[in-house]
Amino acid sequence: MAQIEVTGLTRSFGELKAVDDVSFTVPGGLLTGFVGGNGAGKTTTMRMVMGLLASHGGEVRWDGQPMTTAIRRRIGYMPEERGLYPKQKVLDQLVYLGELSGMTAADARASVAEHLERFGLADRAGERVEKLSLGNQQRVQIVAALMTTPDALILDEPFSGLDPSAVDSMVDLLREHASRGIPVLFSSHQLDLVERLCDRLVVLAHGRVVATGSVSELRGAGPELYRLTLGGDAGWVRDADGIHVHDVDGSTALVEPSDDAARQALLRAALDRGDVVDFARQMPALSEIYREVTA
Structure with a gap:
């Protein structure tokens, strides 16, 4: 399957470097979400990929070959x-x-x-x-x-202004196009939708790529947090060895063990003290990851 490869794209406007050495791939058959705040460089990058804006460095390739005007004409593009x-x-x-x-x-x-x-x-x-x-x-x-059965899709904020019914129709269409093996790249500020829909993410901040990967990969790359819920008060967890406590609220504690031994020791100590209602790994939401990597 063909893919879009972006390598070292750079673009400045006067003294402002809007896109700074941006590199990522958009594999065929997958939905790739392009995420970043206002001014992060998403639209500028998409315009350079489409040849609508000249780059000041880097290149765009289609399936290993330089991107041409003929190829770009086969890309379904939705501008901002x-x-x-x-x-x-x-x-x-x-x-x-x-x-x-x-x-x-x-x-x-x-x-x-x-x-x-x-x-x-x-x-x-x-x-x-x-x-x-x-x-x-x-x-x-x-x-x-x-409508043209394109060879790739590059869509800048396609979900903006759509009601839930239209969002569902759009999601179905994007998945159908991806199932044909084409690369699909779209930007969105709706992180809950991106988390549900995307196979891969490219996160941009201040013109640079700060994270790439699947949602599960990005969620798994964060700190290993566990939520411990007890039958009684969880305040004693603050004194447990090898445990960094993020929050304690009554019978529930959000903790970060230093290693597996500390995690096991914490569970044994909790069982010795009484009922353990729940002890499970807490995977961060995409919104939390986004705030962390773009801070």
Whole structure:
């Protein structure tokens, strides 16, 4: 399966280095989430990958070969700044965009009809874009990126403004495209959605990659925390050897053992004192990991 490879991308605007030696891969068949705060460099990086913005260093490769204009034309791209014609009717506009990408009018019309149906917009096909709500305009923009059966997808905040039903439709479509073996890269501020949806993550902060990997890999790379819940008060845990206590609240303690021996000793001590209701590893949420690596 083909993949997108980004190596050492750099871009400055005056004195500001917006993207600083950014490297990552977007493997075929996987959903890769691009995560970072405002100004982290996500949009600038995506524009450089698409050739819309010149880089000041680094390169982008497609399946090991330099990225070309011809390859980029086969990528479904959804920009941060939407590019619809507000006065034009939805169906006419999407068919036109499909023809620009090389589809026949008949194929474009069939693909548009299918995608509009899936997004609940079939009855709005004859309306001008400006008459649609912002959320529905977002759906039309998504259709424009997906309708051509692209060889890859690069989507900048595709879930912004979508209601839960449209989010579900979008998730299904992205998974269908990934199942064809294509690389899918999308940015999002909705960390709960990213955690549920993505196979891999690339986390950006201040123009640099600060973490990459699967959600489980990133969650497992943090400190090894355990939640201990007792039948009585857990305050005594503060004095246990080899245990760093993060929090104690009544009968529950959140602890970080220094090693496995300390963990086992803590459990034995708890059992000697009475009932142990629960003692389990606590995996951090993606939001916690994000705050830690971008601090």
